[in-house]
Amino acid sequence: MVEIKINKLNENQRLDKYLLKYLNKAPKSFIYKMLRKKNIKLNGKKAEGNEIIISGDIINIYLSDDTINSFKEDKQINKTNQDFKIIFEDKNIILCYKPINLVSQPDISNKNNSLNDQLIFYMHNKGEYILSSDFTPSICNRLDRNTSGIITFGKNLKALQSLNKAFKNNLIDKYYLTAVYGNVTQSGTIELYHKKDGNKVVLSKKYIPNSKKIITEYQPIANKDNKTLLNIKLITGKTHQIRASLEHIGYPIIGDKKYNNNNFNHFNLKYQFLHCYKIHFKHQDEFLNYLSDKTFICKNMDNSFKNLLDFFNYNI
Structure with a gap:
């Protein structure tokens, strides 16, 4: 059995989405089956999976350690180039320069050396990203391969959520x-x-x-x-x-x-x-208000x- 306490950095996401990140080798069908059978509970109660988890919530997974480990796999990070340049960085975000002829995210022709891969490898080298983490940092906007300029990158879940919301709401x-x-x-x-x-x-x-x-x-x-x-x-x-x-x-x-x-x-x-x-940056939410x-x-x-x-x- 595993007990997980949600903190400020991984709150405000659906329970099922969080579980799919935590048990990253498990199919959706398995997650929902465990919820239905009450082998996974939220705050000691049966959960559907669509609940929004908040700081302080407790998730209990009533499975053997061997079963849990069989559905968990540390992410693999390949060594990449560092073609980007840092424009601004703090504990929450990175703003960087993407040069031409570099894809923003992996595609068929470039699976391991996209800008997103490079930024994750950069964070890993700095000791700011642990492979066993249930969160994967990510870019928030894209540029075409042959368009250069500023890309935003969320270093933690709260920052990623705030940036995505800001782009969606034209902020x-x-x-x-x-x-x-x-x-x-x-x-x-x-x-x-x-x-x-x-x-x-x-x-x-x-x-x-x-x-x-x-x-x-x-x-x-x-x-x-x-x-x-x-x-x-x-x-x-x-x-x-x-x-x-x-x-x-x-x-x-x-x-x-x-x-x-x-x-x-x-x-x-x-x-x-x-x-x-x-x-x-126009008016941002509380988490990124300083921007x-x-x-x-x-x-x-x-x-x-x-x-x-x-x-x-x-x-x-």
Whole structure:
């Protein structure tokens, strides 16, 4: 039998979700069967699994040590590169620079060296993440492989929950730098409907089945030789939103091979020039309240992107 006392750092999650992390080799069906048979109790009472656990709650697992150990497995951490740069770090969060050509989370072609893997390995090396922990730290926002800029990372459950809630409720503003073909002279807002279509997206002014509304704000910073440097603020965040939206209104991003139909690339960029250079925390919840009204800027950037900023005579 095992008795687990919930603390402040692992509260405010569903009981079944917590149990699936604690018994990380157990199938859901086993967890629910043990709940039904009262082999797992919450505060000495039968539980359904959908209860929200809070600090001070007691979970009792009435199984033999051998059975419990058979359903628990320490996580494996592979040694990774450290391609990212730290912008800000404290006991709760990391804000880091993700370079181009690095995936945010594991995918089919890169299973062990994503930014998320690198950050977990970084925490493990510092002794801040224990493999037997029932919590796994994680990034909270994503950037496309070939988009660079700021990524947020929750080091503990409370921080991860707070960051995810803030992104969901638009309490963190994200700003991007990009450069496009064409002379943009006025600020504007692009409102369209967005739908994924294979490895691209389809946009429409009118609603199409299974589409979501997207909103992108843009502001010209500098113009030169029929090219414009733009400041972009994302109101919503969908796949390829900035790239497809700007192409839709006639201003393709320099270096974009997917959404630039004319395929111009006068600066010989390997990837589209798109860099998440700034985030602003609006009013945050109690746990991350100390970040309220704070702004963080990422000056790290690929040299090819810096050359493009030099063309516009602009510094972050």
